[in-house]
Amino acid sequence: MSQAQKSIKKSKPQTTVANAKPRVASYQNYINGEWVKASGGETFENLNPADTREVVGRFAASTEDDVNRAVEAAVDARDKWRKTPAPRRAELLFKVGEILMRNKDALAREMTREMGKVLKETGGDVQEAIDCTYYTAGEGRRLHGFTTPAEMPNKFAMCVRQPVGVCGLVTPWNFPMAIPSWKMIPALICGNTLVIKPAEDTPLSTINLVKACVEAGIPKGVVNVVTGAGATGAALVGHRDTRLISFTGSTETGRKVASVCADRNAICSLEMGGKNVQIVMDDANIDLAIEGALWGAFGTAGQRCTATSRIVVHKKIYKQFAAKFVERANALRVGDGLKDSTDVGPVINQNAVNKIIGYIEIGKREDKAKLACGGEQLTTGEHQHGFFIQPTVFTDVAPSMRIAQEEIFGPVTALIPCDSLDNAVEIANGVRYGLSASIFTKDVNQAFAAMNELYTGIVYINAPTIGAEVHLPFGGTKATGNGHREAGTQVLDIFTEWKSVYVDYSNKLQRAQIDTENL
Numbered sequence: 001m002s003q004a005q006k007s008i009k010k011s012k013p014q015t016t017v018a019n020a021k022p023r024v025a026s027y028q029n030y031i032n033g034e035w036v037k038a039s040g041g042e043t044f045e046n047l048n049p050a051d052t053r054e055v056v057g058r059f060a061a062s063t064e065d066d067v068n069r070a071v072e073a074a075v076d077a078r079d080k081w082r083k084t085p086a087p088r089r090a091e092l093l094f095k096v097g098e099i100l101m102r103n104k105d106a107l108a109r110e111m112t113r114e115m116g117k118v119l120k121e122t123g124g125d126v127q128e129a130i131d132c133t134y135y136t137a138g139e140g141r142r143l144h145g146f147t148t149p150a151e152m153p154n155k156f157a158m159c160v161r162q163p164v165g166v167c168g169l170v171t172p173w174n175f176p177m178a179i180p181s182w183k184m185i186p187a188l189i190c191g192n193t194l195v196i197k198p199a200e201d202t203p204l205s206t207i208n209l210v211k212a213c214v215e216a217g218i219p220k221g222v223v224n225v226v227t228g229a230g231a232t233g234a235a236l237v238g239h240r241d242t243r244l245i246s247f248t249g250s251t252e253t254g255r256k257v258a259s260v261c262a263d264r265n266a267i268c269s270l271e272m273g274g275k276n277v278q279i280v281m282d283d284a285n286i287d288l289a290i291e292g293a294l295w296g297a298f299g300t301a302g303q304r305c306t307a308t309s310r311i312v313v314h315k316k317i318y319k320q321f322a323a324k325f326v327e328r329a330n331a332l333r334v335g336d337g338l339k340d341s342t343d344v345g346p347v348i349n350q351n352a353v354n355k356i357i358g359y360i361e362i363g364k365r366e367d368k369a370k371l372a373c374g375g376e377q378l379t380t381g382e383h384q385h386g387f388f389i390q391p392t393v394f395t396d397v398a399p400s401m402r403i404a405q406e407e408i409f410g411p412v413t414a415l416i417p418c419d420s421l422d423n424a425v426e427i428a429n430g431v432r433y434g435l436s437a438s439i440f441t442k443d444v445n446q447a448f449a450a451m452n453e454l455y456t457g458i459v460y461i462n463a464p465t466i467g468a469e470v471h472l473p474f475g476g477t478k479a480t481g482n483g484h485r486e487a488g489t490q491v492l493d494i495f496t497e498w499k500s501v502y503v504d505y506s507n508k509l510q511r512a513q514i515d516t517e518n519l
């Protein structure tokens, strides 16, 4: 997703409604154990992308002062939290999981109102936060280090994890509770304190997660949230007292985050763009591959880092696949995510509409590709006040075309013919990103060959490119990341630093690498 897209509100010319509007809820920052207004007193509105006449809430437009105060609170709380035994920290986090579980339906509804995706998916988003919380809290009784033999007699060697300190977390709008949980919960179990800056389009779900932390009894100053636009995030990223910055968003913004962190020697973990591929071989279960591609391409209206934006299909079945896939894509119902009948919700804001429609125009102009279905913004009737785009399929796309290379982050996918597994893998790997890839085949040899050759962080066999589970590492190669992995136990390597400890109980000076000769 582009930086502009992430930093701009769901702004749309407001229609004047004659009737009195319902009272709009106000939300504040949470700093040092208190809910507080932004120091400048400014607020911004969070609009429902399915109907921008609805204001979901007013939120604090935080200044650099607010960020400074939040970081200061996290610094003050650092030692006490670090010294709280990890199993005790875990008990509080298990409570967070229980609170989320109890409120799952209400949290999902609020998320659909601010983010747009259908209720089933926002339920999944909350569930992912619950899963992450329970799984990661379990680490409170592990957080394993290791022991290893020392090269000298009467000497003991071991390695333990230590917290990094204050963490600054900057999160996107497409998974407004799951992604914050991927960062907050591991940071906390490892003994760090934190300040989170959620996306301006979806602050409510992150505030809901913070509320669960407050209700669970996490001590003041340990978790802080500041809402606001890109500048608020920039103040956090640049703050010299944040030892670590964890960012999920566009590759362009991520690169800037990385260079700010490099300047001040901060630890930096990045999750960025994707251009994910589903390969369909000629022996695949075609109906299953179509189901997978529909879910991968149009779930969350294509607004996932893991969305299937390329479908590489063996030429022997290409025509058959394309015809059925287009027919099914055409039949998807686009609308308000709160309605049971909706398959695909709105996109996040006007900027997203502009970007996605811009790519559709590029696709239409590209020589060979055909617009097989969709291609339009829906602007009348029930779609009048929201940001709705038809599920869009381009067929006969060449791998080098821009719509096959660049991240669109919307309900648009490209069908690309291939003539062999090698050809499919070459196309799959021929983009700057490397997050998720999938292959549909019944041939175990082809499946394993693809598994080995696809240069991505995630590979699925006979399943779509979306749907990662929290106990496996999540992240990607190339322009998708900077080598870190969230989720799984691997995330602990982001939020802790290793400390190697040598205990010499020989009662004499033993020099490593030197006094080993006569042993």
Ligand code: UN1
Pocket: 128, 174, 175, 303, 304, 305, 306, 307, 465, 466, 467, 468, 469
């Ligand atoms: C993202 O889009 O940034 O694997 C995260 C999936 C989800 C997470 C996506 N569990 O699609």
